[in-house]
Amino acid sequence: MSETERVSFQLNGSSCTVSVEPRQTVADLLRAQRLSATPVGCDQGICGSCTVLLDDEPVRACLLFAPQLQGRSLRTVESLAKGGTLHLLQQAFDEEDAVQCGFCTPGFLMLAAAALEHDPLIEDDALDALMTSNLCRCTGYGAIRRAVKKAAKRHRRTV
Ligand code: FES
Ligand code: FES
Incomplete structure (x- = not known):
């Protein structure tokens, strides 16, 4: 069984601390957090379907390991609409x-x-x-x- 570590970061503007495995991807972590709107297509960094913003920069969630989120800000497509108004x-x-x-x-x-x-x-x-x-x-x-x-x-x- 792999060891887990605690990671604290901002997720769509809210503080979040979770236990993650060293090679768990951010794409998989999002699903574990019940944020299912970031699709995983190729899982190889090619298609871009899993694009999220890390410190406001677009990155492929399938290529990013969850421990790399420590102290960072992550935004997903769920953050775009505000108060029922679409972006x-x-x-x-x-x-x-x-x-x-x-x-x-x-x-x-x-x-x-x-x-x-x-x-x-x-x-x-x-x-x-x-x-x-x-x-x-x-x-x-x-x-x-x-x-x-x-x-x-x-x-x-x-x-
Ligand atoms: S799933 Fe295709 S780039 Fe991440
Ligand atoms: S892959 Fe179907 S709308 Fe783009």
């Missing part, structure tokens, strides 16, 4: 029909959310380039790109 990216994905099976959606949302937070004036070309980081098997990417750019345009008006 502007979620609104735009809905309006542009950018969700088909939805498996890739949390990863794209978190990737784009980090980009808009880091640079609210980010250009459309940069967003297009960024969206190549993750894979989608359903949409052909057009609707996802339109949705992200629509949200970015609305976000620019707020800064």
Whole structure:
């Protein structure tokens, strides 16, 4: 039986202390914490479906070991909507029909959310380039790109 260690970190803005195994991934830890909206596709760091934000930077939860969370801040897609109001990216994905099976959606949302937070004036070309980081098997990417750019345009008006 593997030894466990205690890890304390911020999870979606709340303090959290849990026992984890040395090679437990953050993707598996999230499920253990009943946060099931971060899908695991390839489990090899390729598809991006498991993208979460670690200290506001997008990372693959399937490649991150839970002990690495010590003292850090982790955000998942569950953190985007506030008080029943969808994040502007979620609104735009809905309006542009950018969700088909939805498996890739949390990863794209978190990737784009980090980009808009880091640079609210980010250009459309940069967003297009960024969206190549993750894979989608359903949409052909057009609707996802339109949705992200629509949200970015609305976000620019707020800064
Ligand atoms: S499941 Fe993590 S990158 Fe594919
Ligand atoms: S909507 Fe199905 S994988 Fe992207």
